[in-house]
Amino acid sequence: MHTTTRVQLDLAALRHNYQQIRQIAGASRAFAVVKSDAYGHGLLRIAAGLPDADGFALIQMDDLRALRENGIQTPVLLLEGVMNAADLQDACLLNADMVLRSESQLQMLECMPVYAQPLKIWLKVNSGMNRFGFRPEQLPGILQRIEALKAVRLCGLMTHFACADDLDSDIEGQWQVFSQAVQRYQLPFTAANSAALLRDARTHGAIARVGSLVYGNNPFSQPMPAGYDFRPVMSLQSEIIGMSHLQAGEALGYGATFTADKPMLIGLVGCGYGDGYPYTAPTGTPVLVKGNRTRVVGKVAMNVMAVDLSGVDAIKLGDPVVLWGDSQLQIAEVSQYSGVLSEALECGLTKRLPVCLIGEEPSFA
Numbered sequence: 001m002h003t004t005t006r007v008q009l010d011l012a013a014l015r016h017n018y019q020q021i022r023q024i025a026g027a028s029r030a031f032a033v034v035k036s037d038a039y040g041h042g043l044l045r046i047a048a049g050l051p052d053a054d055g056f057a058l059i060q061m062d063d064l065r066a067l068r069e070n071g072i073q074t075p076v077l078l079l080e081g082v083m084n085a086a087d088l089q090d091a092c093l094l095n096a097d098m099v100l101r102s103e104s105q106l107q108m109l110e111c112m113p114v115y116a117q118p119l120k121i122w123l124k125v126n127s128g129m130n131r132f133g134f135r136p137e138q139l140p141g142i143l144q145r146i147e148a149l150k151a152v153r154l155c156g157l158m159t160h161f162a163c164a165d166d167l168d169s170d171i172e173g174q175w176q177v178f179s180q181a182v183q184r185y186q187l188p189f190t191a192a193n194s195a196a197l198l199r200d201a202r203t204h205g206a207i208a209r210v211g212s213l214v215y216g217n218n219p220f221s222q223p224m225p226a227g228y229d230f231r232p233v234m235s236l237q238s239e240i241i242g243m244s245h246l247q248a249g250e251a252l253g254y255g256a257t258f259t260a261d262k263p264m265l266i267g268l269v270g271c272g273y274g275d276g277y278p279y280t281a282p283t284g285t286p287v288l289v290k291g292n293r294t295r296v297v298g299k300v301a302m303n304v305m306a307v308d309l310s311g312v313d314a315i316k317l318g319d320p321v322v323l324w325g326d327s328q329l330q331i332a333e334v335s336q337y338s339g340v341l342s343e344a345l346e347c348g349l350t351k352r353l354p355v356c357l358i359g360e361e362p363s364f365a
């Protein structure tokens with residue numbers, strides 16, 4: 001069957017965003033965070049699109065293996081360390097640095113054999129997120145135990161901010177806790193995510209770990225501050241697969257939640273929650289039909305949704321629809337209407353969708 005919905009990835013935008021990040025990061029290295037299949041964009045596509053990245057940060061061991069199996073030798077940081085001895089060995093052999101974030105991981109390191117090269121670790125400090133990491137008062141004991149390990153080399157301290165994305169909430173509390181530890185032990189550090197990279201240069205450290213901005217998403221819960229130029233990498237596209245004329249007073253679709261107050265032309269778009277478009281997007285959510293900004297009407301169904309074509313001229317079957325990821329329609333708007341985080345929208349697309357790449361470097365081979 002003909003698939004009407006597809007994902008377009010703009011690799012030129014990807015490289016552009018990464019260069020912007022590099023500039024802001026200054027002397028710090030910028031690791032592109034590619035966890036969760038590169039925020040739903042496809043791990044290998046994104047990794048191949050950033051051949052000059054300083055590094056990649058990820059969580060799943062299979063992703064590390066996939067990178068190395070595909071010949072990608074870029075430095076990798078395992079954001080949550082490893083869960084068992086076999087993965088520990090692979091992390092060493094595949095040359096990945098890891099975060100050490102729990103007592104059980106430390107005990108694993110204390111039992112590990114010495115491999116050809118030491119395992120490089122970043123010790124996670126719990127500065128207030130209160131999920132993983134060691135509290136500042138535990139650090140002297142932990143650092144002593146790490147020092148005794150032949151198989152391990154400590155690179156520095158790591159932490160993660162809980163509220164950097166909210167410009168109304170300050171990160172000072174967490175930063176004070178963390179920077180005191182950094183001062184005290186005089187170690188390199190990695191702390192910044194996308195939001196902290198933009199809002200506070202003190203947090204840049206040795207490595208900034210940048211996810212959302214790589215993909216062109218606004219990392220803040222407020223509108224993006226002026227003066228930045230990040231471009232959407234992903235665009236979700238579909239097409240008009242049908243049209244329907246409503247008379248005044250007629251209701252549309254499941255639940256009859258939308259009723260026309262005048263005669264209306266409705267476009268039916270071949271995309272729905274089965275593809276990953278949010279079911280919670282209400283009437284009014286913006287969409288682009290052949291470049292015209294209009295709105296969703298009624299309930300999003302599994303494979304179809306309806307849009308208002310009043311005032312949009314000469315639409316025919318097959319005309320293109322952009323659901324997000326255009327200069328005229330940011331994913332942040334769909335996020336706001338649907339109550340689903342931009343990153344959750346991207347991660348939530350079904351892997352069945354065809355993907356097309358644009359902005360690839362011309363090949364002269």
Ligand SMILES: *Cc1c(COP(=O)(O)O)cnc(C)c1O
Pocket residue numbers: 033035079160192193194195209210211212213219
């Ligand atoms: C996901 C993640 C990041 C990246 O966060 P963004 O807000 O997407 O930049 C950084 N550090 C850690 C530990 C993460 O898990």
